[in-house]
């Protein structure tokens with residue numbers, strides 16, 4: 066039985082073909098905006114008033130001069146015949162049975178406007194307009210609708226073309242035979258995005274409102290407004306109303322939630338025209354919140370399709386009845402007697418992290434400024450709003466919310482080998498070493514108390530250690546000691562990438578630290594799909610050629626050749642040689658990052674840098690896993706020669722150090738001292754220092770793989786459609802699953818099964834990884850691994866059962 070709109074969504078999903086479900090549910094890009102719409106409502110608390118004498122609140126609302134039974138209308142939704150054969154006719158009838166509120170009919174409706182008007186049973190019908198290149202066809206449709214008794218036009222302005230809807234792209238979505246717009250002539254509709262690219266007029270301006278006005282006497286609402294400026298433009302262009310909408314997150318991913326922009330728009334419009342809002346309205350209290358923040362009414366989108374799929378007209382009636390009775394309940398409990406009584410005092414933002422919706426959606430709770438603070442995030446550098454910058458927020462949030470869950474998420478080192486006293490011993494060891502080298506007491510003191518050289522003061526020790534451990538033979542001058550490896554990446558990108566046409570190539574999936582650094586620096590990133598044995602040279606070459614054909618300059622490729630984060634993949638020796646050869650041939654640099662190799666058991670494949678005869682490799686180093694992450698010490702080896710215009714020569718490392726002096730000045734000498742002490746203790750062989758640690762991680766990886774194998778033997782996992790890779794080292798392995806393993810699945814996993822993992826989709830710069838899970842094995846005990854895997858398997862079984 067469906068008691069909430071969420072229940073209807075679940076029932077609909079069970080009934081619909083997965084590709085159609087994705088077409089309905091999906092948003093553009095990473096679906097950040099889609100998720101944000103709903104979360105914005107979750108972040109809003111209601112402030113009820115008591116003893117207000119409200120027994121039966123009155124939900125009737127007056128909008129555009131007409132009284133509606135409730136401040137809710139049905140959003141334009143294309144191709145409703147995909148959900149039910151009666152399509153829009155069932156929607157109109159189902160709405161009429163629940164309430165007299167407007168139904169907006171899409172340009173791409175699957176039923177004739179005349180037929181809908183005949184079946185409307187007193188429900189106001191509005192026509193949504195996509196202004197196609199073929200204006201006469203649109204004009205004809207408007208004429209027919211007006212003649213049939215439609216009461217308003219809704220001009221959609223956020224779709225010069227369709228947003229990049231990755232689910233549809235992945236599914237190769239096409240309209241099934243027999244599904245087509247009933248009110249348009251022509252063909253080529255089967256792939257909606259392709260049709261839109263060919264037929265939508267992309268170059269409209271506000272004069273299109275004049276044009277509409279010239280062909281129709283109906284009121285015109287402009288749908289798709291997201292800023293105060295455009296709201297004013299719409300009002301000044303003569304619109305009779307605006308619809309604050311981001312198309313349900315289906316157009317430009319990364320625009321804000323509609324509820325978040327509503328206050329600024331309401332302030333700008335100042336009552337001149339009615340404001341409607343859509344996106345994420347799923348409960349009666351959401352309607353209250355939208356009205357409190359300045360909307361006159363809301364549109365309901367996807368839930369209508371869910372109702373249709375579940376029970377045609379009756380389903381739509383069911384959905385509306387739930388929403389409207391929730392609205393009545395909320396008004397009663399909040400002490401609100403009429404719609405006109407709803408004002409801004411009825412809401413306040415929830416504290417951060419509170420109010421997260423407990424449904425199959427992807428919440429990302431974040432504080433919201435309802436009335437605007439002194440700074441607007443949209444005025445800050447775009448990177449702060451970029452999804453890549455807070456990829457891990459949601460995961461951290463879930464981890465905090467379910468502290469008892471077994472977590473396979475964090476890639477942090479096991480702390481059983483840390484010993485506080487070690488730090489003092491290491492620092493002492495380094496200071497003694499300086500004294501033994503003949504430094505005076507004052508010099509030894511300065512070596513920890515003072516600023517140090519930008520390039521670092523332990524470069525010799527690092528160079529010795531690289532020679533001893535890795536067969537990397539480079540002069541100390543080619544090394545810059547950095548604040549963690551992250552700074553090394555940042556410096557390398559800052560120095561190498563000089564113009565807007567420069568491109569960094571990365572694998573997909575890819576470590577987020579590098580894509581995040583690229584974003585901070587406005588560096589263009591192109592992803593190359595990773596294969597089972599890492600980056601393929603053929604793929605890389607094709608990507609380089611494609612970039613060059615576009616007039617761009619691919620300058621470097623970032624790789625984690627050993628036990629990669631996130632996939633766990635290791636490049637074989639031959640592939641490394643091929644990559645070096647390709648880099649030489651294509652004049653590319655390689656950014657090699659390999660933090661896990663020395664904490665992995667057994668012999669390791671040689672580093673790219675040790676095989677690099679042509680100085681193609683910039684080696685990014687980290688002591689986070691081999692010494693301890695709290696030191697925040699990393700380094701970069703950049704032995705490439707740099708020629709100056711006046712014929713001088715230096716090393717790339719010198720340029721990196723220059724930039725570093727303007728970022729962190731120098732890496733903490735105290736931290737460098739601790740790391741140097743560790744290097745000295747092991748005679749430069751950091752691998753020896755980590756023998757026990759490597760054995761520990763190796764054992765944890767084996768244990769995890771073995772437990773998975775026991776719980777899901779071949780036959781069972783085949784039946785479930787599950788598989789995983791078997792890395793020989795590192796912290797990560799990946800699991801393929803047949804269901805969508807995104808944030809919603811993660812929430813169910815944490816909440817219902819007590820196990821947390823990382824959705825691999827976080828690591829795909831251009832989308833992907835939706836059916837893959839990353840497991841980190843680095844810090845769990847055998848018992849925790851066993852319990853965690855048991856829970857994970859139970860979760861997987863339940864998800865697979867829900868699919869069937």
Ligand SMILES: Cc1cc2nc3c(=O)[nH]c(=O)nc-3n(C[C@H](O)[C@H](O)[C@H](O)COP(=O)(O)O)c2cc1C
Pocket residue numbers: 088089090102140141142143171172173193221288310311312313314315343344345346364365366367368
């Ligand atoms: C399957 C689907 C089809 C849609 N078709 C149209 C359309 O033809 N015209 C339009 O202006 N908006 C269209 N929209 C956007 C909706 O009108 C509305 O803005 C959005 O769905 C509201 O968000 P909600 O689904 O979160 O309630 C469509 C949305 C979906 C999900």
